[in-house]
Amino acid sequence: MNEPVQQPNTYKGNFESLWQIIDTKYCYLDYKNINWDSIHTVYAIKVDTVKSTFPFFDLMGNMLNELKDGHVNLYSNFNRSRYWKWFEDYPTNFSSSLIKNNRYLGSNYLIAGGFKYAKINNGTIGYMYYEDFSDAFGDSNIAYIMNYFIGCKALIIDVRNNGGGSLDYSKQLASYFFKEETVTGYMRHKTGDGHADFSTPVEIKTPAHKTIQWQRPVAVLTNRMSYSATNDFVNRMKQAPNVTIVGDKTGGGGGLPLSSELPNGWLVRFSSSPMYDASLQNTEWGINPDVLDSIKVADQAKGIDTIIERAITLLK
Amino acid sequence: MKKIWFFFLFPVFSSVIFAQNTDDKKYLLTTKTNTTGISTISLLDPYLSPLTYNGLAISISEDARRFLSTENTRISTQSIFNLQAGILLNKALSSDLMYLAANYGLGLSYHVSPVKRLKLLVGGLWDIDFGLKDMERNVNNPVNLDMSTNLNLTALLRYAIPLRRKTLQLQLALQTPVLGYMFVPKSGASYYEMFDLGNLTDAFHFSSLHNKRGLNSAFSVYVPFNRSVWHFGAKANVLRYSANNLVFNRNEFSLLVGTSLDTFNFAGRKNKAPKNFISTQE
Numbered sequence: 001m002n003e004p005v006q007q008p009n010t011y012k013g014n015f016e017s018l019w020q021i022i023d024t025k026y027c028y029l030d031y032k033n034i035n036w037d038s039i040h041t042v043y044a045i046k047v048d049t050v051k052s053t054f055p056f057f058d059l060m061g062n063m064l065n066e067l068k069d070g071h072v073n074l075y076s077n078f079n080r081s082r083y084w085k086w087f088e089d090y091p092t093n094f095s096s097s098l099i100k101n102n103r104y105l106g107s108n109y110l111i112a113g114g115f116k117y118a119k120i121n122n123g124t125i126g127y128m129y130y131e132d133f134s135d136a137f138g139d140s141n142i143a144y145i146m147n148y149f150i151g152c153k154a155l156i157i158d159v160r161n162n163g164g165g166s167l168d169y170s171k172q173l174a175s176y177f178f179k180e181e182t183v184t185g186y187m188r189h190k191t192g193d194g195h196a197d198f199s200t201p202v203e204i205k206t207p208a209h210k211t212i213q214w215q216r217p218v219a220v221l222t223n224r225m226s227y228s229a230t231n232d233f234v235n236r237m238k239q240a241p242n243v244t245i246v247g248d249k250t251g252g253g254g255g256l257p258l259s260s261e262l263p264n265g266w267l268v269r270f271s272s273s274p275m276y277d278a279s280l281q282n283t284e285w286g287i288n289p290d291v292l293d294s295i296k297v298a299d300q301a302k303g304i305d306t307i308i309e310r311a312i313t314l315l316k
Numbered sequence: 317m318k319k320i321w322f323f324f325l326f327p328v329f330s331s332v333i334f335a336q337n338t339d340d341k342k343y344l345l346t347t348k349t350n351t352t353g354i355s356t357i358s359l360l361d362p363y364l365s366p367l368t369y370n371g372l373a374i375s376i377s378e379d380a381r382r383f384l385s386t387e388n389t390r391i392s393t394q395s396i397f398n399l400q401a402g403i404l405l406n407k408a409l410s411s412d413l414m415y416l417a418a419n420y421g422l423g424l425s426y427h428v429s430p431v432k433r434l435k436l437l438v439g440g441l442w443d444i445d446f447g448l449k450d451m452e453r454n455v456n457n458p459v460n461l462d463m464s465t466n467l468n469l470t471a472l473l474r475y476a477i478p479l480r481r482k483t484l485q486l487q488l489a490l491q492t493p494v495l496g497y498m499f500v501p502k503s504g505a506s507y508y509e510m511f512d513l514g515n516l517t518d519a520f521h522f523s524s525l526h527n528k529r530g531l532n533s534a535f536s537v538y539v540p541f542n543r544s545v546w547h548f549g550a551k552a553n554v555l556r557y558s559a560n561n562l563v564f565n566r567n568e569f570s571l572l573v574g575t576s577l578d579t580f581n582f583a584g585r586k587n588k589a590p591k592n593f594i595s596t597q598e
Binding site: 001002003004006009021025076077187189190199200202203204256257258259260261265266269272273 | 406408409456505508509512
């Protein structure tokens with residue numbers, strides 16, 4: 001029962017501690033073909049030259065960015081490192097002003113449980129925008145929304161620019177669109193220090209809601225900023241009947257993040273438990289839509305959201 | 317008939333005045349010691365953080381003991397209940413950890429008196445631990461639960477020092493876990509996977525001296541005053557346990573103050589308080 005040796009609170013000690021946390025606990029080193037030992041060699045030399053805290057923080061942040069993971073951050077009292085290339089290097093494919101055009105939400109849209117919603121396309125299609133899976137909602141919110149859309153032929157759920165939040169809300173929102181409980185994915189976790197030490201996959205099931213179910217056609221709109229819990233939602237909805245995913249590939253974020261600490265008190269967040277789709281394929285790099293489309297500049301100039309229009313056409 | 321319960325309370329050491337009573341029937345008293353305490357805690361929970369957290373906690377506890385029967389004054393039963401709440405910080409003061417703990421136990425002790433004024437109680441105590449450690453800054457592992465049940469060995473030495481009219485008592489109590497069952501999550505397993513997806517593989521572990529060692533030692537002085545007995549104590553509690561390649565540590569030092577009372581429950585409007593009592597403190 002010997003405790004692991006704690007590194008000293010020095011630049012070198014904090015670097016070794018951070019490197020070791022990722023080496024033993026990060027779940028995608030093999031999947032992403034990252035040679036973490038080489039990265040140690042490169043950054044250990046740089047640590048020896050660091051003279052103050054801010055450059056040291058930047059150096060550690062840069063080392064973490066080698067993981068190319070939006071779920072990896074280093075938190076100090078003065079800064080938070082982040083990797084945002086998973087959406088910065090891609091077309092935006094979303095404009096909040098565009099969805100507030102009178103053609104879509106307009107200015108008199110309704111708000112319930114984090115959903116902004118309105119009838120569009122002459123009242124034939126329900127449109128709901130959900131921008132954060134941390135926004136709480138309940139059955140009563142959904143019941144009111146679906147009742148409001150009762151005369152609509154189809155529904156659009158827009159989760160573009162939704163960076164994630166609670167997996168419980170992801171499961172709950174998806175449950176309104178399933179007729180029966182369905183295995184929609186799998187999860188594993190690290191069981192040892194080795195890069196390939198993983199547990200047996202455990203099923204992620206999406207239940208069918210007992211009383212509230214939308215059984216007409218649905219389009220889920222995605223872009224690169226559909227990340228983390230939103231990625232999970234899209235993965236679930238891929239298995240739902242009558243659902244089409246429209247837009248850009250999601251940003252990914254398929255690893256459930258956990259946290260740890262360095263001797264100097266900085267917190268590191270990292271992907272720990274990889275999540276898979278129903279075919280046991282990793283979802284870390286994102287989920288492809290059923291119908292790939294992007295917002296065209298000419299449409300945007302006219303106040304038209306190309307992706308919403310594509311969904312309307314599909315749902316007709 | 318509607319029953320009315322009375323509580324008859326008096327200081328533990330005054331019970332000796334009833335020993336001369338000629339009434340043959342004897343009644344068992346329950347000795348209850350209620351204490352409040354303040355503790356310094358040092359805690360390592362590698363599921364939450366590799367850093368050790370230190371801080372202060374407050375606690376309340378009740379210890380109740382009585383003989384098994386009036387015929388058998390060699391064996392006593394014991395029940396304990398403890399509640400503790402504290403705030404702990406890491407060394408860099410960048411994060412805090414809220415700590416809540418509850419413990420309930422039932423035990424049996426065998427009483428021997430090797431020399432005059434000295435009593436030795438040895439026995440066992442079965443207890444249930446429930447604790448919650450909340451580190452809000454963490455993302456999907458902000459909480460870890462302490463859940464365990466243990467069979468402990470207990471020993472208690474009590475020495476009576478007669479004063480002019482009353483008796484001062486010194487007491488040393490020791491307790492150590494021997495066997496049990498405990499919840500320890502795997503370091504990579506999230507509570508989402510364990511409790512939402514129901515994957516509790518390797519989360520519960522048999523515990524014995526090979527993976528759980530601890531010693532709870534408390535030194536107490538029972539000081540009689542006019543109508544009450546006050547209890548002053550110091551307690552040191554060290555605990556180390558390990559599972560799933562994680563080693564947990566908790567070291568605690570507490571200062572305690574409280575009162576000790578012998579109690580007897582009896583019912584009925586016409587009943588009078590009985591006069592012959594047997595207390596475990598005699």
